[in-house]
Structures are given as structure tokens and as C-alpha cells.
Amino acid sequence: MTKAKGTTAPVHAADSHDLIRVQGARVNNLKDVSVELPKRRLTVFTGVSGSGKSSLVFSTIAAESQRLINETYSSFVQGFMPTLARPEVDVLDGLTTAIIVDQQRMGADPRSTVGTATDANAMLRILFSRLGTPHIGSSQAFSFNVASISGAGAVTVQRAGKQIKERREFSVTGGMCPRCEGRGSINDIDLTQLYDDSKSLAEGALTIPGYTAGGWNYRLYAGSGLVDPDKPIRKYTKRELQDFLYKEPTRMKIEGINMTFEGLVPRIQKSYLSKDVEAMQPHIRAFVDRAVTFAVCPECDGTRLSELARSSRIDGTSIADACAMQISDLAEWVGKLSEPSVAPLLKSLHETLESFVEIGLGYLSLDRPAGTLSGGEAQRVKMVRHLGSSLTDVTYVFDEPTIGLHPHDIQRMNDLLLRLRDKGNTVLVVEHKPETIAIADHVVDLGPGAGTNGGTVCFEGTVDGLRASKTLTGKHFDDRAALKPAVRERTGVLEIRGANTHNLQDVNVDLPLGVLCVITGVAGSGKSSLIHGSIRESDGAGGTVSVDQTPIRGSRRSNPATYTGLLEPIRKAFAKANNVKPALFSANSEGACPNCNGNGVIYTDLGMMAGVATTCEVCEGKRFDASVLEYRFGGRDISEVLAMPVAEATAFFAEGDAKTPAAHRILERMNQVGLGYLTLGQPLTTLSGGERQRLKLATHMGGNGDVYILDEPTTGLHLADVEQLLGLLDHLVESGKSVIVIEHHQAVMAHADWIIDLGPGAGHDGGQVVFEGTPAELVKKKRTLTGKHLAAYVG
Numbered sequence: 001m002t003k004a005k006g007t008t009a010p011v012h013a014a015d016s017h018d019l020i021r022v023q024g025a026r027v028n029n030l031k032d033v034s035v036e037l038p039k040r041r042l043t044v045f046t047g048v049s050g051s052g053k054s055s056l057v058f059s060t061i062a063a064e065s066q067r068l069i070n071e072t073y074s075s076f077v078q079g080f081m082p083t084l085a086r087p088e089v090d091v092l093d094g095l096t097t098a099i100i101v102d103q104q105r106m107g108a109d110p111r112s113t114v115g116t117a118t119d120a121n122a123m124l125r126i127l128f129s130r131l132g133t134p135h136i137g138s139s140q141a142f143s144f145n146v147a148s149i150s151g152a153g154a155v156t157v158q159r160a161g162k163q164i165k166e167r168r169e170f171s172v173t174g175g176m177c178p179r180c181e182g183r184g185s186i187n188d189i190d191l192t193q194l195y196d197d198s199k200s201l202a203e204g205a206l207t208i209p210g211y212t213a214g215g216w217n218y219r220l221y222a223g224s225g226l227v228d229p230d231k232p233i234r235k236y237t238k239r240e241l242q243d244f245l246y247k248e249p250t251r252m253k254i255e256g257i258n259m260t261f262e263g264l265v266p267r268i269q270k271s272y273l274s275k276d277v278e279a280m281q282p283h284i285r286a287f288v289d290r291a292v293t294f295a296v297c298p299e300c301d302g303t304r305l306s307e308l309a310r311s312s313r314i315d316g317t318s319i320a321d322a323c324a325m326q327i328s329d330l331a332e333w334v335g336k337l338s339e340p341s342v343a344p345l346l347k348s349l350h351e352t353l354e355s356f357v358e359i360g361l362g363y364l365s366l367d368r369p370a371g372t373l374s375g376g377e378a379q380r381v382k383m384v385r386h387l388g389s390s391l392t393d394v395t396y397v398f399d400e401p402t403i404g405l406h407p408h409d410i411q412r413m414n415d416l417l418l419r420l421r422d423k424g425n426t427v428l429v430v431e432h433k434p435e436t437i438a439i440a441d442h443v444v445d446l447g448p449g450a451g452t453n454g455g456t457v458c459f460e461g462t463v464d465g466l467r468a469s470k471t472l473t474g475k476h477f478d479d480r481a482a483l484k485p486a487v488r489e490r491t492g493v494l495e496i497r498g499a500n501t502h503n504l505q506d507v508n509v510d511l512p513l514g515v516l517c518v519i520t521g522v523a524g525s526g527k528s529s530l531i532h533g534s535i536r537e538s539d540g541a542g543g544t545v546s547v548d549q550t551p552i553r554g555s556r557r558s559n560p561a562t563y564t565g566l567l568e569p570i571r572k573a574f575a576k577a578n579n580v581k582p583a584l585f586s587a588n589s590e591g592a593c594p595n596c597n598g599n600g601v602i603y604t605d606l607g608m609m610a611g612v613a614t615t616c617e618v619c620e621g622k623r624f625d626a627s628v629l630e631y632r633f634g635g636r637d638i639s640e641v642l643a644m645p646v647a648e649a650t651a652f653f654a655e656g657d658a659k660t661p662a663a664h665r666i667l668e669r670m671n672q673v674g675l676g677y678l679t680l681g682q683p684l685t686t687l688s689g690g691e692r693q694r695l696k697l698a699t700h701m702g703g704n705g706d707v708y709i710l711d712e713p714t715t716g717l718h719l720a721d722v723e724q725l726l727g728l729l730d731h732l733v734e735s736g737k738s739v740i741v742i743e744h745h746q747a748v749m750a751h752a753d754w755i756i757d758l759g760p761g762a763g764h765d766g767g768q769v770v771f772e773g774t775p776a777e778l779v780k781k782k783r784t785l786t787g788k789h790l791a792a793y794v795g
Contacts, residue, residue, distance in 0.1 A: 017094050020061065020395075020426070024090030028055040028686060029455040035444055037061075039094065040393070042417060042427045044440035046473050047458070048718040049691055050450030050677060053430045054399070058100065060087045061428070062397045065098035085613065096426060098395045101382045103375035103403060110183045111145055111304075114373070115323055115366030118384050120356075123349040124366070125175075128319045130342050132312035137173040142312075142319050144182035144304035146174030175309035175319075180297035184304040184367075187273050189265055191245070193291035197234040205233055208268065209287050223254040224261050303367070320367075326763045327353055328362035348388075355387045359416060360409040363503070363524035363763025375715075376404025376523070380413075387416065392424040402433045403715055406522040406744050407789040410435045432718055434477055438463055445473045451645065451677035476719035481726070481747035483776050483794055488515045488733065488753045494535070494707070501533030502526065503767040513707070513738040515753035516729055520743060520786050521770075524762030527742045531709055535740075545705035547713070552692045554684035557588055557599070561642060561680040564670065564699050569662035574638055578631040585638045591628040593619035623681075634658025642681030646670045649680055669698040672731070674724050691716070707738045714745040726751050746793040749786070750775055757786045 018039050025033040030052045037043050045053045067084040106117055115121030125139035132142075140146045150171035156163050176182040199205040201222045204213045211217040222229035226243040227236060236244065246263040254261070262270075272280075272288055280288065296302040303310065303320035310318045314337070322330055331353035337346055356362055359380045364373075373381060379401060386396065401417070402410050414436055421427045421441075431437060443466045445459040458471040466474050491514030499507040504526045511517055519527045535544055554563060561567040567586065575582040583590040592598030596616035600623040603613050615621040622629065622639035629637045634657045644652065650667040653660045670676070673694040678687075687695065693715055700708075710729075714722055722745065729751070732739050741748060749755060755778050757771040770784045771777075778784070779791045 019094050020096075021091060021093040022056070022060065022089065023092075025056060025060045026088040027059045028052065029451060030055050030060070031455040033446075033455065033457055035457060035460060037426070037428070037444070038442055039096070039426045040421065040424050041441035042421045042429065042439065043442040043444060044437050045428065045430045045444045045446065046432065046437055046718075047446035047454065048450050048472060048721060049674075049716050051446040051448075051454035051718075053446055055455075056444075056446065057397055057428055057430055058102070058399070060089055061092070061095065062098040062100050062395070063087050064089070064092050065095045065395065066100075068095065069097060096393055096395045097391075098397055099386060100397045101379055101386065101401070102397075102399045103379045105375060106370035106373055106378045106381070109371070110185075110369070112370040113323075113366060114364050114368045114370060114381060116145070117370045117381060118352065120349065120352050120366055121323070123345060123352065124319060124322060127342060127345060127349065128312055128314065130345075131314050131337075131339055132319070133314075134312060136308055136312045140175070141173040142175045142305070142309050144176050144309075146172065147176045147178070147181070148172060148174045148306065148308075173308070175305050177297060177300035177304055177306050179299040180304065182304045184297055184300070184302045185294050186297045187269070187292045187294050189268060190291050190293070191265075193287075194264060194268065195233055198232055200232050201227070201229040203232075208291075209284055220254060220259060220261060221264070224252065226261070323367040324365055326362065327356045327364055327366065328763070330366070331357055331362075351388055352384065355384045358412065359383055359387070360405065360412055360523055360762075363761075363766070374404050374528075376400075376402075379403070383416070386420070393426075395426040395428060396420055398427070398429045398431075400431055400433075400716065401429065402431065402436055404523055404712065404744070406520070406785070407435070407746065407793075408785045409523055414439050432716070434719065437466070437473075437477070445469070445471050447472055449677060451679070453677060472720050473718070479719055479723075479747075480793060480795065481722075481750040483750050483779065484753075487774050490515050490754070491738075494738075496530065496534045499530055499534045502529040503763055504529050504533070505767040507767070507769055509756060509769050509772065511740060511756070512754045514733070514736075515738065516733050516751065517738070517740050517754045517756065518743050518749050518752035519740065519756050519758065520749055521758030521766065522762050522785060523744075525758040525766035527758055528711065529767075530758065531740060531742060532711075535707070535709065543703075543705045544707045544709060545700045545703045546709040546711075547693070547697050547700050548709075548711040552684060552687075552696060556683045556685045558684040559642070559681045560646070560670070560675070560678055560684070560695060562588075563684060563695060564666050566663055566666045566680065569660055569666075570638075570641060573658075573660045573663070574631060574633045577633045580631065584628050584631070585624075587623035591624050591638070593623055593625050595619065596623070598623050639681075643679055645676065646678050646680065647676035650676075666698075666702065669701045670695070672701070672728055673698045674721050674728075701732075706736075707740065708732060710739065710741045710743075712743055712745075713741065714743060714748060722747050746790055749778075749790055750794055755786075757784050759784060759786075 020037040020039060023034045033056060045057055047053055063084060064087050067086060070078060070081055070084060106112065115124065125142040128142050129137065129139040152167065152169040154165045155168045156165055180186050194208055195205045196207060201218065202213065206218060221227065221244065227240045244263065245265050247261065249260050249262045251258060252261050272284065273292065305320050310320050312318065317333065325333065331350060334346060334350045334353060339346065356364065361377065361380055401413055405413060410433060417427055417429065418439060429436065437443060440463055443459065443461060443463055444457060445466060447454050447456065447458045459466055459469045459474065467477050468474065490512035493510040493512055496507065496509050496511065507530060519531060521527050552563065561570065571582040571585040574585045581590065585591055587598035593616060595618035596602050600616055600619065600621040601613045602616055624639050629639060631637065634652065646667055650664065650671055652658050653664045653667060675691065675694055675698065678691065693713065697713065713725060717725060726747065729739055729741065743749065752775055755771065755773065755775055756769060757778065759766050759768065759770045771787065775790065778787045779794060782788050782791050
């Protein structure tokens, strides 16, 4: 088709779909939000914590995209997939495939490592199976998740209509260390912590949680007939003790029920030691800490691999040596290998390893357990998989990708986001850091406040337009904290000597007490290793209170009132005022609505279709039985109290008929950390990462510790909220506490009384103290990376 001069080419119908349109979104606190997002551009969503950013990006746009993709599979396949409900929204148009790269910690399975979580280990195993000498087998011979087994026996085969029995042998060569079963560590159980041998089982000899006399676990041993339940354990015969402690699983009838009897030691190993210690309930974790000693496996020296797998080498390097190398060094080693028969594999492996370096994770090693990565590191490891992807026209959704990054590394992260966009992808980022907001093509600012005060679009447009707007983000966009004219004097020091956890190089440092001390340095420089590895957390007066980034675990039944212990004084106050039992005022106990069991909603599973949650018709979402709602305290029933925001509840419990000092103290702490907008009964599952961490901080502030250790408390905080956090840190110091903060945010650094900067780089290039002194001295000297960035920040 020829085109006349001066006329514009007609737009092809397929090119007219260049917007993602959202109309009438009402998920969580969103109030009929409508936005139009340009495709193949970088859009940043900002606004105070709790304003509805995640509700719009993750729970609406990304959730609907994933739901629609799931619906393209057959109903048989859908039966094995999680069922996703359609978000509450009028119109969602122009969606593309969404890939979510969030901050969820990686699974803490003991056998999961950085190498297995990405494709790096798989490629490395193939490489060693081709080039390793001596040749020991296929790639599974180098896998610590595959055990070596062999066997022989008769098999029945069909031949010419007859069944013939033949003897067959088989063997599988795996790389798993037989002693530690691919875990890298072994555990020894201290038998004295399992039972008191001076007592009999009937007298309560077992001291393991859940093994009390009369319970099922106790009856398993007492009713087995293998031991006498009335005889002290120290008087058992050799045979009885062997059966009691180590007997193999055996089916038997106990109290008329068919059960499997198993010795105490293997039973403890299966029920407690195969799980991640960090994820256990506090009382079980205390038992494991007391009864079990973990040591590096002496047979594989912690490499998880069998002797055979470690014997095969390429240029003198085994696969265990390769996995233990820092990834930046491993990339260099792979780059020097030259073998035409595996050239595509070498190229692909080298690109993957280079992606790690590019993304600022070159300091990790492939054998690092995945469960030990921070939220920010986990998110960047997930990014590695997408950087080399050939997919285009995909929507990438990021949740604060700059978390845990030093200002020096944020620039590299920005480059990566722009690279993904320039490949023709739509990039949606939820972010608070001005450095990342500044590179956006399009900005959506949500607010004006948080919770019920948020959920509306305050601004939509360019970064310059945001700066000129009168929104909270616009006003604070160019905020810069100034250096303090005078710093506080220390009242003492906490000595750390010869610290060598992970990459620390025999660090000696004095942490000042009675002041605000900030530990900083690039990601991977050894900050967390120095503090968490050298200072033990303890409770009680004079102890240490540590608030780290491990997420709060809670079901949809948990809420701020149950997590902080606030519900306890409220229930007692209601019970006392009405002369009834406190259990009536818990939706998880006797007071629950019988129709929805205290959930407030009824979940209907529609098989292969998306499940639906509907408000309970009996209690109308109030979660309590109607009879309970007749009891009042201070003129309100329990459901009305749980529907109050924290700020309103603080005033309610402060004076008058409803005066409850115990509840008021907890609520004041929640206000101090900036959670005044949360409602007391809001499910924990709806809280953002930053809200959860501040809720944890509010809970710990009531402790008796003298030293507070905070790990990146600015995570998930809006520019306007950082000011309030600095006020809270000052309040803690002025009340006589010592505050140690691991932080990258320049505002917190500028506000510190003392800074300890670790570096100079990450991994084996870090682990040293490169500066200690006041922020003013650090800015003046500008010798370290942190010094240069802080000087630029304070102008």
C-alpha cells in the first residue's frame, strides 16, 4: 500500500492497546480507584505505608493477570493449582502476563541453597559430569539431593504372552553425603534433656514438649509393652533401653489402636530436627536449643557431597570448591574454561553468574543456604532468573527492590529496572526511595493517609509533576536530614573482639552505649554478621532486644490485638464489667459466631473454580455470637472496640469508664511507631512488610532490655514517616536505652551520634571496619563509599 506525501500512516489496531486500564478497584482499602498505566514503561507506585499500593499492584493487577493465566489450563491441571478469587474491580483491561518478584523469604529447607534456587547448580552439575576427571556418572552423581542406592531382585516381564521372572540389578549414583544426608551438618541429641532417668514414665520422666504423662506421645511408649511404665528409666535392661531409644518403626496394637512404635531418638529427629529451627514456636525452639547440638558434618566437611562427588575435578577444582567460591570469583573461573563440546553451557552459566555480580550479589556463594538470605537478597536472587529471559511484553512487578541496598548499589538496581523496561516490558515498582522514584516514566501516588484514610489516587503523572504537587510524597520528595549540631556522649561501651563470623576479618570494635549508633556499609559487607553474630539476644533487665526482619507469622485469625497481647487486658476488662468469663470475648474461643467459627467470613471452595469469601450473614462480619455483643464496656461492645483504629482506641482506654492502663500502654507504643491508623481487629495477613516490622518493634518496646538492636527499621517507610522514626529512636535513647541500628538510609546515618562503616566492599572484599566516628567526621573525610554518598546527601 502506497502512502501519499504528508499523510500519517494509519495506526494498526493491534498497536492501540498500549495502556493497562483499572476502573473501580475496591480491594482492601482502595476506594473505587481508577488509573491508566502506560505499557512498556516504568511506573512507580508511592505513598505512605498502608495507603493501598500493594492492594492496587499485587492484589488487583498482578492477581487478576495470574488468575486469567491459570484459567487457560485444563480443569484437571487447575485442580492442582491454588484457586484465586477475582479481585473486586469493575474493569481491568490491557493486562499482560505478570511476573511477581516479591520479598517473600525463600524456603528454609535445609537442602535449599542459592545454587539450587537458581539454575546455576544444575548447569554446574552438567559441566562436571562432562568435563570432570575421573568421570563418575551423570549430573545426578553431583547432586546432594540424590542418594546413591543399589539393589537386586526378581522382576516379572511379559514375553510372547507368557510371564517370565528375571533377575535384575540396578544402581543410582547420587552425590548425597551418606552421613548428613545432604544437609551439611549433623546433630547430636543430649539424652539427659529428653528425660529424667531417676523417674518412671508414669511419674513424668519425659521432659520433651508435648510428651506429658497421659498424652498420646506418652501412651505410645507406656502402652507398647516393650518397657515397664512404672520402672525408673535408669533401671531398664540393655534391651529395654535400646527399644525405648532407638527401635526401628514397628506396627503394633497399642490400647486397641493400630499404631507405629518408634524409638524416642529417631522420633525426635523426624518431628523436630527436619524442620527449620527459626520457624519453630518459641517453647519448641528453646527445647531444641537445649537438647540438640549442631555440628559441621565431619565426613563431607559441610559440603553436603559424598567423597565420590568431590573426587571428580576440573583443573584441580571440585564441584564443592566451586560452590564454596564467592560468585564473582566463580564467574572468573568459568570464564577461563574453554571446551567447544560444552560451549553453549559455559556461556549460559557464565551469563547467570555475571547477573549475580551485576545485581550486587557477587559476594554470595552457591552453597549459601537459601533460608539465610534477607528479604532484599531473596528478591534479587529471584531477579537473576528474569534478567536473561527472552520474554518481552511481560509485566514485571517489584516490591521495594532497593530494600537492603546501600546508596551505592541502588544505582545498579535502577539500571537493571531500566534494562527490563528497554527490552519492551512493563515494569511496575512499589517504592519509597526518591532515587528510584526519580527514574520513573510514570508515577502513581496513593494516599492521602493510611488505612481508612488512604486508598485514593492523589497524583498521577511525571516525576516533575509529583515534585510540584502538594501531595505528602511531593512535599517530602526533596527532604534531606541535616547533620546534628552536637552529638550525645556515650555512657559506656560494648566490646567486640576478634569477630570472624562469615566474612568478618577478626574485627575489634567498641559499640558505644547510651547513644544512637548506626552500623552501615554496602550489602554483604558484614553488618548483620558483626551485630547478630557477636551480641546474644537476651531477655530481662540489662538484656538485649533484637528486632530483625523475620516476618511475623500469623493466620487470618491473628490481628494486632492478639499479636501484641492487647486483647488480654481488653477481655479481662469486659469480663470484669459484665461478671462473665474472659473466654467469651475471644473470636477464637467461646465467643465465636457458630456459623463462621469466628472468621467473620465464610470461605466456599468451588473445586476447580476460584474460591469465594462471603461475609457471614449471622454475625454480619463481626465474628462474635449475638449473645456476646450484648455485653458492653465503656458504652461499646467487643466488635466495636476491635473495629477502632489504634489512635481512637488509645483515647478510649485512657480515661472515663473505659480506663484500662494495661491496654493504654500497649496502644501508646503502637502510636509511637506510627501505626495509629491500623484497626485492632485487622487480620495480620493484610499488613505490609513495614507495618509488620513496626508492630514487632511496638511489642518489644515494652521489654526490659537496655540495648535495642534494629535491623533496617526504615523498610517500607514513606519519606514522611522516616522523620517520625527518628523521633522514636531519639525517644528510646533519651529514656536511657542504647540503640544500635543496621541501616542504609542516609537520613538515619545523618541523625546518628556514632557511625561504624564496614567494607570496603562485599564478601571477601569486606568484613573490616573502614570508619568509626561521628557522621560529621565521615562527611568531612569522604574516604569511604558511605562517606561520599552521605556527603552528597547532606549537601
